[in-house]
Amino acid sequence: MATTDLTTTDFQQTLEDSDILLVDFWADWCGPCKQFAPVYSAVSEQHPDVTFAKVDTEAERELAAAANITSIPTLMAFREKVLVFSQPGALNAEQLNEVITAVKDLDMAEVHKQIAEDQAAQDTTPQA
Numbered sequence: 001m002a003t004t005d006l007t008t009t010d011f012q013q014t015l016e017d018s019d020i021l022l023v024d025f026w027a028d029w030c031g032p033c034k035q036f037a038p039v040y041s042a043v044s045e046q047h048p049d050v051t052f053a054k055v056d057t058e059a060e061r062e063l064a065a066a067a068n069i070t071s072i073p074t075l076m077a078f079r080e081k082v083l084v085f086s087q088p089g090a091l092n093a094e095q096l097n098e099v100i101t102a103v104k105d106l107d108m109a110e111v112h113k114q115i116a117e118d119q120a121a122q123d124t125t126p127q128a
Helices: 008-017 031-044 061-066 093-105 108-124
Strands: 020-026 051-056 074-079 082-088
Touching (some): 008 051, 008 061, 020 031, 020 093, 074 093, 082 108
Antiparallel strands (some): 020 074, 074 082
């Protein structure tokens, strides 16, 4: 599957439409980003069930800021609209495939349960 370019306008819809969404935050001037790009593209061809997207941090500064991107490349993985992985730095193909396998293997019922428990605990914590 080819990678798709995301903007602030279509990010949310892509997240809603994708069971698993990987996002590569990059910039044209970034050497490690340029090294990671062909790896990301090649691995995308091996996983047609995963949406692979890219965000140009120079063109989409607002989106990069909203995602708290402080270093590039940064890879984020979402499953069922939940951020389950975020890490700066270029990965090789083996590492990227390991991330994808780990995301696919997540017990999302448990993840959603933990999120609900964390939210409930925050809701009952007295505010200072």
